[in-house]
Amino acid sequence: RKEVEQDPGPFNVPEGATVAFNCTYSNSASQSFFWYRQDCRKEPKLLMSVYSSGNEDGRFTAQLNRASQYISLLIRDSKLSDSATYLCVVDANQAGTALIFGKGTTLSVSS
Amino acid sequence: DAGVIQSPRHEVTEMGQEVTLRCKPISGHNSLFWYRQTMMRGLELLIYFNNNVPIDDSGMPEDRFSAKMPNASFSTLKIQPSEPRDSAVYFCASSEQGPGEKLFFGSGTQLSVL
Numbered sequence: 001r002k003e004v005e006q007d008p009g010p011f012n013v014p015e016g017a018t019v020a021f022n023c024t025y026s027n028s029a030s031q032s033f034f035w036y037r038q039d040c041r042k043e044p045k046l047l048m049s050v051y052s053s054g055n056e057d058g059r060f061t062a063q064l065n066r067a068s069q070y071i072s073l074l075i076r077d078s079k080l081s082d083s084a085t086y087l088c089v090v091d092a093n094q095a096g097t098a099l100i101f102g103k104g105t106t107l108s109v110s111s
Numbered sequence: 112d113a114g115v116i117q118s119p120r121h122e123v124t125e126m127g128q129e130v131t132l133r134c135k136p137i138s139g140h141n142s143l144f145w146y147r148q149t150m151m152r153g154l155e156l157l158i159y160f161n162n163n164v165p166i167d168d169s170g171m172p173e174d175r176f177s178a179k180m181p182n183a184s185f186s187t188l189k190i191q192p193s194e195p196r197d198s199a200v201y202f203c204a205s206s207e208q209g210p211g212e213k214l215f216f217g218s219g220t221q222l223s224v225l
Contacts, residue, residue: 044154044202
């Protein structure tokens with residue numbers, strides 16, 4: 001099983017739609033979880049951290065399900081500017097080990 | 112702050128040549144990371160430093176790759192000799208403390224080995 005798995009998509013949605021991405025991780029002891037956003041030909045940038053109780057930032061909601069070892073990202077009222085690749089990121093929970101990135105889910109929002 | 116600065120932005124070289132990528136982390140950040148991104152494999156960690164000391168280099172593909180961090184404000188990733196399969200985007204990132212924290216990425220170096 002890969003350490004961090006995501007559906008690559010692409011997800012093609014109209015403006016205003018609600019879209020959700022899931023990500024599964026293999027290490028049950030992982031403690032840190034993030035969603036990063038990467039625009040075409042650009043560097044990844046932190047979108048939001050994911051907390052155990054779930055958290056919201058405007059139109060974006062992140063959830064963590066430890067029992068099933070998955071993380072989700074919900075985007076409400078999609079905008080054209082949300083078109084990007086969304087990367088799920090998890091720590092490997094081994095001392096001195098850096099963050100592990102999923103391959104990303106591509107979202108395309110059209111008018 | 113200027114953010115993480117990488118150079119060059121693009122590098123085109125011929126197989127067998129030496130390639131050196133450079134990175135200046137954000138001032139005050141204690142950890143520096145080198146990642147490589149390809150369509151097939153996504154973002155892979157190559158190596159990371161904490162307080163200028165290499166902590167985990169298990170992602171370095173082979174002996175052709177080497178990385179140094181002589182001081183807190185500069186790091187290099189060298190490939191010698193380069194091969195076509197090394198073609199990728201190489202990102203440098205830094206974080207304030209350790210590996211489980213928010214990463215700030217540079218703009219990357221697009222490497223093409225012909």
